[in-house]
Amino acid sequence: TAQCQSSVDLPPMKVTLYQYLTCPFCCKTRAFLEYYGIDFQVVEVNPLSRREIGWSDYKKVPIVIVELDGKDDKQQLNDSSVIISILKTFMVNTHKDLDNIVSYYPLMVTQDANGKEVREIANKHWVMVDLETMSEEYGKRRRAEVKWRKWVDDHFVHMLAPNIYRSQAEALQAFDYITNVQNFGPWEKWAAKYGGSAIMWTIAKRLKSKYQLKDDVRESLYDAANEWLKGVGKKKFMGGSQPNLADLAVYGVLSSIEDFDTFRDLMENTKMRPWYERTKKAVKTHAGAN
Ligand code: GSH
Known part of the structure; x- marks a missing residue:
């Protein structure tokens, strides 16, 4: 069933994820849900x-x-990091109302220097905890977790597209895979x-210069990976003996390219x-369910 039976502290609820299978932000969200054993459809x-999300603004x-369960209204959560922060906050504050x-x-809603509208959700990398019960030690760890989660969204994830669409051949390889596993009709495929591969090959060059x-x-991808490993240091995970939300974010984003040359090169x-x-x-x- 779709009911949430996980042993993490969450009330019975149904979770539905609207996704593209290979989108890094969707993979990041799935890594979080799976780690905590939260059932989802x-x-x-x-x-x-994008017919399936036609109802959404x-x-x-x-x-x-x-x-x-037992409530009529649904909560719509947008953006991978916001989804993760809200559900994690709910897990540690089950007495609180989700709304x-x-x-x-x-x-x-603000504007950038060119007057273009910018929409950002505030606090997106912060899990909300009761300050009175938060130890100094946890306060420090939490700041590091936020810093690295932000690094994943602002830096690390931008290493992917320029790499997987680096050459026309690699772009074609990526799209061959993506169009086979994702929800495309036969002609669309x-x-x-x-x-798509031709367009992304072009966009990849723009992204390469945009993100320098x-x-x-x-x-640049290897540099980012080494920066991450340096942060992990001698620990098993960035989070210590257990993964924290930053570990899950880096893993989730990388899992989206597991089948590509880029991933193999990164591992080698x-x-x-x-x-x-x-x-x-x-x-x-x-492992996070217990
Ligand atoms: N900041 C968002 C998150 O972390 O969830 C980014 C989500 C995002 O860019 N998703 C892409 C998308 O839906 C797919 S990889 N793009 C459609 C569009 O921009 O029109």
């Missing part, structure tokens, strides 16, 4: 028509819908494979593999 969205994935928790993450990747884009040219396999095992065995 998946709705695979067609990336061209927010047009990106992931979107999570939470329906609490109340959602109100800690208000939508801020063909169009998306050849059209090195000429050899692999080098850095020391990421032991940490990656450890985190993957923790996620797949729902």
